[in-house]
Structures are given as structure tokens and as C-alpha cells.
Amino acid sequence: MGRVVVTGFGAVAPNGLDAESFWKATVEGRSGVAPIESFDVGGFPVRVAGEVRGFDARAYVSNPKSLKVMGKNIRFGVAAAHMAMENAGLKDAPPDPTRFGVTMGSGIVPTDIEEIGDAVVASLDEAGKFDIRRFGEEGQKRLFPLWLLKHLPNMVAAHISILHNAQGPNNTITTACSASTQAIGEAFRILARGDADVMLAGGSDSRIDPLSLVAYTLLGAVSVAPRPPEKVSRPFDRDRDGFVLGEGAAVVVLETEEHARRRGAGILAEVVGYGSSFDAYGITKPEPEGRGAAQAMERTLRDARMAPAEIDYISAHGTSTLLNDKMETLAVKTVFGEAARKVPLSSIKSMIGHLIGAAGAVEFLVSVLAIRDGVIPPTINLEHPDPDCDLDYVPNAARRLRVRAALSNSFGFGGQNAALIVREYAP
Amino acid sequence: MTGRRVVVTGLGLVTPLGVGVARNWEAMLAGESGVGPITRFDASTMGVRIAAEVRPLPDVPEDATVPHLGIHSRFALVAGREAWADAGLDGSRLERDRVGVFLGSGKGISELEWLVEAVRASRARGDATDFAAFLRAGLETFLPQRRSEEDYAMSGAHLAAGLGARGPNWVCITACAAGNHALGEAYEAILRGEADAALAGGTHSQIDLMSLSGYTSLGALSARNEAPAKASRPFDRRRDGFILGEGAGIVVLEEREHARRRGARVRAEMVGYGNTADCYRVTDPRPDGLGAENAMRRALADAGLAPGDIGYINAHGTSTQQNDRMESDAIKRIFGGRGEAPPVSSTKSMIGHLIAAAGAVEAIACIRALETQTLPPTINYENPDPDCDLDYVPREARAASFEHAMNNSFGFGGQNIVTVFRRSAG
Numbered sequence: 001m002g003r004v005v006v007t008g009f010g011a012v013a014p015n016g017l018d019a020e021s022f023w024k025a026t027v028e029g030r031s032g033v034a035p036i037e038s039f040d041v042g043g044f045p046v047r048v049a050g051e052v053r054g055f056d057a058r059a060y061v062s063n064p065k066s067l068k069v070m071g072k073n074i075r076f077g078v079a080a081a082h083m084a085m086e087n088a089g090l091k092d093a094p095p096d097p098t099r100f101g102v103t104m105g106s107g108i109v110p111t112d113i114e115e116i117g118d119a120v121v122a123s124l125d126e127a128g129k130f131d132i133r134r135f136g137e138e139g140q141k142r143l144f145p146l147w148l149l150k151h152l153p154n155m156v157a158a159h160i161s162i163l164h165n166a167q168g169p170n171n172t173i174t175t176a177c178s179a180s181t182q183a184i185g186e187a188f189r190i191l192a193r194g195d196a197d198v199m200l201a202g203g204s205d206s207r208i209d210p211l212s213l214v215a216y217t218l219l220g221a222v223s224v225a226p227r228p229p230e231k232v233s234r235p236f237d238r239d240r241d242g243f244v245l246g247e248g249a250a251v252v253v254l255e256t257e258e259h260a261r262r263r264g265a266g267i268l269a270e271v272v273g274y275g276s277s278f279d280a281y282g283i284t285k286p287e288p289e290g291r292g293a294a295q296a297m298e299r300t301l302r303d304a305r306m307a308p309a310e311i312d313y314i315s316a317h318g319t320s321t322l323l324n325d326k327m328e329t330l331a332v333k334t335v336f337g338e339a340a341r342k343v344p345l346s347s348i349k350s351m352i353g354h355l356i357g358a359a360g361a362v363e364f365l366v367s368v369l370a371i372r373d374g375v376i377p378p379t380i381n382l383e384h385p386d387p388d389c390d391l392d393y394v395p396n397a398a399r400r401l402r403v404r405a406a407l408s409n410s411f412g413f414g415g416q417n418a419a420l421i422v423r424e425y426a427p
Numbered sequence: 428m429t430g431r432r433v434v435v436t437g438l439g440l441v442t443p444l445g446v447g448v449a450r451n452w453e454a455m456l457a458g459e460s461g462v463g464p465i466t467r468f469d470a471s472t473m474g475v476r477i478a479a480e481v482r483p484l485p486d487v488p489e490d491a492t493v494p495h496l497g498i499h500s501r502f503a504l505v506a507g508r509e510a511w512a513d514a515g516l517d518g519s520r521l522e523r524d525r526v527g528v529f530l531g532s533g534k535g536i537s538e539l540e541w542l543v544e545a546v547r548a549s550r551a552r553g554d555a556t557d558f559a560a561f562l563r564a565g566l567e568t569f570l571p572q573r574r575s576e577e578d579y580a581m582s583g584a585h586l587a588a589g590l591g592a593r594g595p596n597w598v599c600i601t602a603c604a605a606g607n608h609a610l611g612e613a614y615e616a617i618l619r620g621e622a623d624a625a626l627a628g629g630t631h632s633q634i635d636l637m638s639l640s641g642y643t644s645l646g647a648l649s650a651r652n653e654a655p656a657k658a659s660r661p662f663d664r665r666r667d668g669f670i671l672g673e674g675a676g677i678v679v680l681e682e683r684e685h686a687r688r689r690g691a692r693v694r695a696e697m698v699g700y701g702n703t704a705d706c707y708r709v710t711d712p713r714p715d716g717l718g719a720e721n722a723m724r725r726a727l728a729d730a731g732l733a734p735g736d737i738g739y740i741n742a743h744g745t746s747t748q749q750n751d752r753m754e755s756d757a758i759k760r761i762f763g764g765r766g767e768a769p770p771v772s773s774t775k776s777m778i779g780h781l782i783a784a785a786g787a788v789e790a791i792a793c794i795r796a797l798e799t800q801t802l803p804p805t806i807n808y809e810n811p812d813p814d815c816d817l818d819y820v821p822r823e824a825r826a827a828s829f830e831h832a833m834n835n836s837f838g839f840g841g842q843n844i845v846t847v848f849r850r851s852a853g
């Protein structure tokens with residue numbers, strides 16, 4: 001089995017439009033959560049989100065025709081991949097196309113209610129009811145003929161492969177909140193087994209739209225707390241009451257060690273472990289004791305052939321829901337035992353909200369950068385300790401610490417869990 | 428993990444031809460068509476009014492506990508339980524921590540009907556969208572569980588919960604290649620030792636108003652509304668698009684020694700997997716078929732086989748002009764022309780295109796073909812196309828003597844997945 005290293009990265013996040021800006025903001029504890037601006041929320045109970053502001057996809061996609069079939073989620077992913085290629089020095093020296101692949105985490109793409117408005121209006125009968133026959137006769141003519149292309153989750157990876165001529169393995173993983181952790185894990189496996197030399201791996205997502213906002217609110221998953229926006233996401237804090245929707249993308253360049261060394265690439269870290277599990281419990285709630293989450297971490301440690309005490313930092317799933325944060329704390333204690341009190345863990349969801357299908361990729365990137373810079377970003381808004389969450393969450397201020405190995409956790413809504421371990425690279 | 432091999436020990440199917448592998452195989456060998464007028468909703472004013480529907484929708488025990496269970500989860504549960512029982516695992520004490528779930532899974536865009544009230548409210552004051560009005564109306568009219576059950580990942584969650592599978596759980600959507608993709612990644616996970624067994628395959632339905640409209644406007648579907656059973660005609664000169672199908676195909680993949688130790692019946696061995704991307708356009712396959720060709724070559728290399736070892740190819744064969752020509756060319760470059768290349772057939776001629784489930788259903792057709800030494804036909808192949816001049820097993824099933832079958836799946840967006848299966852020695 002060949003070794004797999006990280007040689008580049010790109011990101012678009014609510015608190016930074018490129019990876020370094022995002023990282024600087026995150027280390028400084030600057031929140032990207034703010035009042036929702038992309039549509040008028042009126043008096044809706046949820047008014048804040050981690051929106052990406054000031055982003056212009058034209059910097060990354062030159063063909064305006066391509067842009068027309070790219071929704072927000074696709075644009076974020078394409079931009080992050082572009083920046084990752086540049087960062088890895090591959091933009092002008094592309095790899096062998098047949099040995100170069102793409103794996104992305106993605107998810108259900110919400111209907112654009114503005115886009116279907118005309119079609120719905122044209123399908124109403126005299127009584128104002130939706131008439132399916134009128135949709136066939138009139139309504140559907142008002143739709144953009146290629147709209148379906150924006151709704152297929154696999155299109156992010158398809159566009160990225162086309163833009164960078166990556167003809168090797170290509171996949172889109174949609175395992176809810178674990179999707180992009182699994183996408184990076186799969187790229188790691190593909191490289192380790194020799195099926196490619198270079199992979200672009202990550203995730204992109206956006207659920208900040210009227211449809212998703214209503215659905216997540218009714219599910220009771222997002223916070224409705226009347227707090228200042230930057231204070232709403234508060235993982236592990238006693239007063240946490242739900243997550244904040246975020247959006248964005250992160251893509252890393254993974255490469256076989258051999259390929260990276262041959263081309264003289266700067267090696268940031270080594271991926272050494274990946275594991276996934278299922279709760280087999282209630283579908284919409286995490287297993288309260290964290291059994292599935294613990295299993296994912298244990299499998300990942302075993303895969304990496306590492307002991308818990310060798311982990312210097314955990315990039316937590318930490319959603320800011322009552323259940324997740326308590327469960328994750330228990331699971332860390334189960335796996336780490338005595339060492340649980342010594343290992344710092346933090347949740348950057350406190351600053352950018354929950355990026356769903358992109359969350360794991362952004363948090364993996366944080367693990368890589370923590371190793372590179374010897375600094376751990378904080379969990380902001382951790383003001384009131386919760387007796388059920390009694391570990392070291394790096395509250396409110398970043399911490400300088402040599403990170404030799406980091407564990408990145410993702411736990412999905414349906415009970416699907418995954419984790420990754422990344423380590424300092426030593427030749 | 429040297430020495431590990433992957434075998435197939437259970438099969439499960441739900442397709443427009445019916446529920447269950449036995450029923451499906453009988454219908455496929457008889458050359459039946461599952462295509463007919465759309466009954467799920469009123470499609471009378473749509474350009475395309477035909478599809479291959481699963482009728483009636485099968486019930487599952489989850490109906491008692493899960494409101495709004497998604498159709499993709501429903502199909503996965505039915506096919507998954509059949510495969511599980513077929514593998515002799517019902518009531519078994521198998522270590523469930525070592526059982527994974529790998530699914531290609533998709534869901535159509537069925538939200539329109541429950542969105543419509545809120546969208547209407549958003550347009551009450553003319554052409555501009557009043558988002559706040561949408562949100563207010565949404566709070567009153569949405570059923571949030573319905574939305575969450577539509578998530579792609581839910582089929583994998585329900586299947587794993589239903590069978591207690593606590594191993595790796597993974598859901599992908601590489602469009603029309605996803606089901607075959609799931610088999611490939613499950614195979615790799617078992618080879619590597621991450622699981623000893625996996626439920627792997629695909630489940631999908633896009634027979635809904637919005638998806639039908641979307642594919643129609645992309646020009647992808649056949650509109651042969653007057654002759655539904657004749658509409659899906661892969662490789663025929665008069666083919667004019669695919670037919671939307673739905674259903675699920677799920678197999679139990681198992682590490683060979685694990686299967687042997689528990690005395691399981693081995694139905695086939697999975698020996699090869701290849702995965703490539705076209706890098707052409709998001710709407711069309713690469714005309715030179717290079718991506719498809721490379722995926723077939725990778726799968727052969729992975730299996731350690733020469734082209735001459737393959738005795739049957741279950742084609743992607745969608746019945747679109749572009750796919751069938753491109754696929755035939757790619758096959759010819761590897762296997763040679765008519766007389767040299769093995770017989771190729773497309774079961775999509777009978778069941779339509781099951782999108783994310785297609786590749787897995789077709790893998791089961793390959794496995795049944797190996798077991799019974801019989802090739803399922805390409806029905807409706809009547810008018811030879813000079814661009815498609817291979818042996819497509821036209822219209823009638825045929826006996827054959829062969830050891831290896833290849834399963835092709837090429838996704839919309841350019842993802843190509845090929846798997847290879849070997850006949851079980853018994």
C-alpha cells in the first residue's frame with residue numbers, strides 16, 4: 001500500500017473566499033454567521049446563516065454557458081478545486097489525465113423557488129390550484145430548459161473533471177453530513193491501492209435557500225435563538241440549541257507520496273486513516289451513547305495503526321445541537337479513555353455553521369492547516385460549560401500547539417459516521 | 428490483504444418487470460417489456476407519457492413506523508431483504524459490525540407538489556418572488572419529514588437499520604453509473620478488509636413530474652407514446668432516446684472464505700472493477716468513447732483477464748443515438764468486431780433506464796446469465812444500424828457457454844464504471 005499525502009487545498013467559506021483567508025479568520029475566531037442577505041426572511045424565526053458573500057464564480061469559470069448550468073453548490077466546488085490545483089502547483093503542470101481523479105461530497109440540491117415561480121403560476125387553474133395538465137401544457141415551458149443539470153449532485157465532480165481533464169476515478173458521495181469525509185477517505189483508498197496518482201477530493205454544498213430553511217426549521221434542527229448572529233452557533237456550550245446553516249466548499253489535492261516527491265511538490269501532511277460506521281439506531285437521531293461515532297473513530301485509529309494518545313487534535317463534528325455535542329463527547333471518552341481529557345477538540349461550526357455535504361472537507365482542511373501552522377482554531381461562543389460536555393474544546397481563543405496528528409469527525413443525520421486521520425509528514 | 432476474494436452470495440431485485448429475482452429473470456428471458464403509460468401521475472399533457480413503472484409499489488414493514496418513506500428507500504428495503512434472505516442470512520448471527528452498506532441512490536424531484544402552495548404564496552403579488560411569504564406559507568404547509576426522507580442518504584440508512592448492518596455505510600450518486608459504482612467500492616472495501624460482507628447495489632426512481640419534464644427538455648427520452656413496449660430499442664437504428672425506469676438491485680457481496688466457512692451458496696465471483704471520467708461535456712458522452720474504453724480496460728486489468736475471456740457484455744445500451752454508437756465503438760476497439768467480440772445485450776430494452784439502480788440490476792442480469800448459461804436478449808432490435816454492428820442477442824434469449832461477464836455503466840456527466848463477474852465453480 002502506497003502512502004498518500006496532501007499537497008494542496010482550496011476553499012470557499014462564509015468567513016473567507018479562499019483557504020488562507022478562511023484559515024486566518026478561523027484562527028482569529030471571526031464568525032461568518034450573519035443575517036441572511038440572499039433572500040428576504042421577513043419575520044421568519046431563523047434569520048441568520050453562514051452565507052458566502054462577495055463570491056464571483058467568473059474568476060474560476062471562463063465560459064458563461066457553463067456558468068448557466070452551475071448552481072451555487074457547483075460554483076463553490078469548482079472554485080475550491082481551481083484554487084487547490086493552483087495551490088498544489090498543478091495548474092501549469094497537470095498530471096497524467098488517466099491517473100488523475102475526483103471525489104466530491106455533495107447532497108440533494110434544493111429547488112430554486114424563484115426559478116420555478118413562473119412555471120407554477122402558469123400551471124394554476126381558475127381556482128388558483130396547481131393543475132398538473134396545465135403544467136404539461138404551459139408551466140414547464142417557463143422553465144430554463146437545462147435546469148435539471150443544476151439538480152444532479154454528481155455535476156460538481158463532473159464539471160471539475162472536465163475543467164481539469166481528470167479522466168481517472170470520479171465519484172460523488174451523498175452520505176449526508178459525512179459525505180465529504182467519505183469522499184476524502186475514498187480518494188485516500190484509491191491512491192493507496194494504486195488506481196490513481198493524484199485526486200481532487202472534497203465537498204461542496206449550499207442549503208441556504210428558502211426551501212431548506214423552512215424544512216430544517218420545522219425539523220427543529222436549526223437554532224431559533226434570538227441572539228446576535230455570530231453568537232448563535234455555540235457547540236458544546238450549555239445554551240446551544242441547534243445548528244446554523246452554512247455553505248461553501250473545500251477541496252484538497254491528495255497524491256501518492258511517490259508522485260508528489262517525483263514532481264517536487266510541497267508536502268503538507270500525510271493521510272493515514274479512514275473509517276466509517278452506522279449507528280443502527282433511530283434514523284434521525286444520533287445513538288445517545290455515541291456507539292456508532294466511537295466505532296468510526298476506532299476504525300480510523302486502527303486503520304492508521306495509531307493509539308488514541310498519539311492524536312493531538314480532534315476537529316469535531318460539533319454541530320451545536322444538544323444531542324450531537326453530548327453524544328460526541330461521550331464517544332470521544334469511550335475511544336480515548338483517560339487521554340480524552342488531554343486531547344483538545346474544537347468545532348469550527350461555531351464560526352461558519354454547518355456546511356452539510358461540505359462540512360467534513362472543510363474540517364479536514366482545518367486539521368491539515370493545524371498541522372502546518374502548529375495552531376488549533378477555537379470553538380467560539382463557548383461561554384457556559386455544560387456538565388455533559390466536559391472536555392477541552394479550545395474555548396474562544398486559538399491555541400499554539402504542535403499537532404503531529406489530527407482526527408476529523410463527521411456524523412451524518414441518518415446515522416452514517418466517518419472519520420479521517422492526518423499526520424505530520426516524515427519522509 | 429492478500430488472498431481475499433469477493434463472491435456474490437445473495438441477489439435481490441425490484442424492477443418494472445416485478446418483485447424478486449426469479450420473476451425478473453423469467454420475464455427477461457421471455458423478452459417481456461415493463462414499459463407502459465405513466466400511471467403515477469397525470470402525464471396526459473406531457474411530451475413523454477410513458478415509463479417503466481414498478482406496479483404496484485411493494486409494501487415494507489417500515490410503513491408502520493416511518494411516515495413519508497422515500498420510494499428509493501422502499502425499493503432498497505425490498506431488494507435488500509431479498510438478497511439478505513437469499514444469502515441465507517435471515518436470523519444469522521453474523522457479526523453486524525463487519526457488514527457494510529454501499530448504495531448508488533437517487534431520488535427524483537418530487538417536491539413540486541408539496542412546494543406549490545408556498546411558491547404560489549411567494550407570487551401572490553405579481554412577478555417578483557416574495558421570499559418572506561414563501562417562508563410563512565412553508566411553515567404552514569411543509570411536512571419536514573417528507574423532505575428529510577427524500578435525502579439520497581436515507582436509503583442507505585434505512586437498509587442498514589433494517590438489517591442491523593453497522594459496518595461502513597456509503598451512498599453515492601454518479602448518475603447512471605451509481606449502482607455499478609457501489610458494487611465496485613464495496614468490492615474494494617471487502618478486499619481491503621474493511622468489511623466481510625456488504626449489501627451493495629442501487630435504488631432509484633425519477634418517475635416524477637419534474638424529472639420527466641427535465642429529461643424531456645434535455646432531449647434524452649423517447650417519446651414513442653403510441654407504442655410503449657417498442658420505445659426502448661438499444662442499438663436499433665430507429666432508437667430515439669431512453670425510457671425512465673425505477674427499482675432496485677442489491678446483492679450480498681462477501682469475502683470468499685467468510686462465505687465458505689458459513690456454507691453459503693456462491694453465485695458468482697466479483698473479479699474486476701474500473702472507474703474513469705469522460706472529461707467531455709456534462710450533457711453528452713464523449714463521442715470517441717475513450718472514457719468508456721478506459722473503464723473496460725481497467726476492469727479487465729483489475730480482473731487479470733484478456734478480452735477473449737469475456738463471454739458476455741451487459742451493455743449500458745440506453746437506446747440513445749450517442750450512447751449506443753459510442754459504446755459499440757469502444758467495445759470493438761477492445762474486443763474486435765462482429766465474430767470476435769462477445770455477445771452484447773441491453774436489458775434496458777425491457778425495463779428502461781433505472782439510472783442510479785441500473786448498473787446494479789444489470790450486474791444481477793450478468794450473474795444470472797453466468798449461473799444459467801443463458802443470455803438475456805435486447806428486445807426491439809429490429810433495424811440494424813451500420814454504426815452498431817455487433818451481436819446484440821436480438822429479441823430472444825440464447826444459451827451460451829462462458830465463464831466471465833462484463834457489466835458496463837456510463838453516467839450522465841461522464842462517469843464510467845465497469846465490473847466483471849466470474850462463473851462460480853459451484
